[in-house]
Amino acid sequence: MVPRSDLIAFELSRHRAKSQEMSRSHSLKRNTAETRIELTIDLDGSGRSKIATGLGFLDHMLTLFARHAMVDLEVSCQGDTHVDGHHSAEDIGICLGQAIDKALGEKKGLTRYGHMTLPMDETLVQVALDLSGRPYFVWKVEFPTPKVGEFDTELVEEFWHAVCIQARMNLHAILLHGRNSHHISEALFKGLARALRQAWSIDPRETGVPSTKGTLTD
Numbered sequence: 088m089v090p091r092s093d094l095i096a097f098e099l100s101r102h103r104a105k106s107q108e109m110s111r112s113h114s115l116k117r118n119t120a121e122t123r124i125e126l127t128i129d130l131d132g133s134g135r136s137k138i139a140t141g142l143g144f145l146d147h148m149l150t151l152f153a154r155h156a157m158v159d160l161e162v163s164c165q166g167d168t169h170v171d172g173h174h175s176a177e178d179i180g181i182c183l184g185q186a187i188d189k190a191l192g193e194k195k196g197l198t199r200y201g202h203m204t205l206p207m208d209e210t211l212v213q214v215a216l217d218l219s220g221r222p223y224f225v226w227k228v229e230f231p232t233p234k235v236g237e238f239d240t241e242l243v244e245e246f247w248h249a250v251c252i253q254a255r256m257n258l259h260a261i262l263l264h265g266r267n268s269h270h271i272s273e274a275l276f277k278g279l280a281r282a283l284r285q286a287w288s289i290d291p292r293e294t295g296v297p298s299t300k301g302t303l304t305d
């Protein structure tokens with residue numbers, strides 16, 4: 088008879104092998120003359136984050152993004168913020184999109200679609216997305232002010248455009264109403280986090296890739 092402790096050890100190693108096989112995480116580095124970025128994401132994390140982008144407002148947005156998407160996220164960026172925040176925001180968006188695309192892998196068992204109507208005080212935003220492998224970006228948001236603190240509000244669109252194209256998703260974002268730029272940005276990041284969490288969650292009834300085409304990566 089096999090000792091019970093051996094059986095437990097065997098079950099544990101099997102469990103570990105299975106969870107490693109299922110690991111949906113990715114790390115990358117990007118170095119250009121404008122930015123130096125390191126980013127790690129685990130789609131099946133617990134909402135932990137370590138964010139240092141050099142842009143205080145973007146740190147705030149990425150911290151709440153990780154929490155609401157329930158991902159573990161580490162981002163560090165040394166960028167040319169003496170110019171402005173543009174290169175840093177855009178390049179971090181590129182890195183996040185690439186890491187999401189890689190972490191999703193073959194997209195087996197994926198829910199695929201996600202949507203959210205998210206309120207924040209006077210603001211209401213609506214977002215919908217499809218992890219289709221075909222990038223398309225629709226953004227119907229106008230900010231009432233050009234800046235939140237030191238951060239240019241137009242960079243919210245730049246950031247999400249970069250994420251959308253690199254993660255090869257279809258993303259729609261609409262501001263239904265709102266008066267406060269901080270609330271509008273925060274509602275967008277939280278809404279997109281919640282929609283992504285839904286879209287990349289595993290559907291237990293889905294045994295293959297959720298497409299009649301047979302693939303979501305081409």
Ligand SMILES: [Mn+2]
Binds near residue numbers: 147269273
């Ligand atoms: Mn806030």
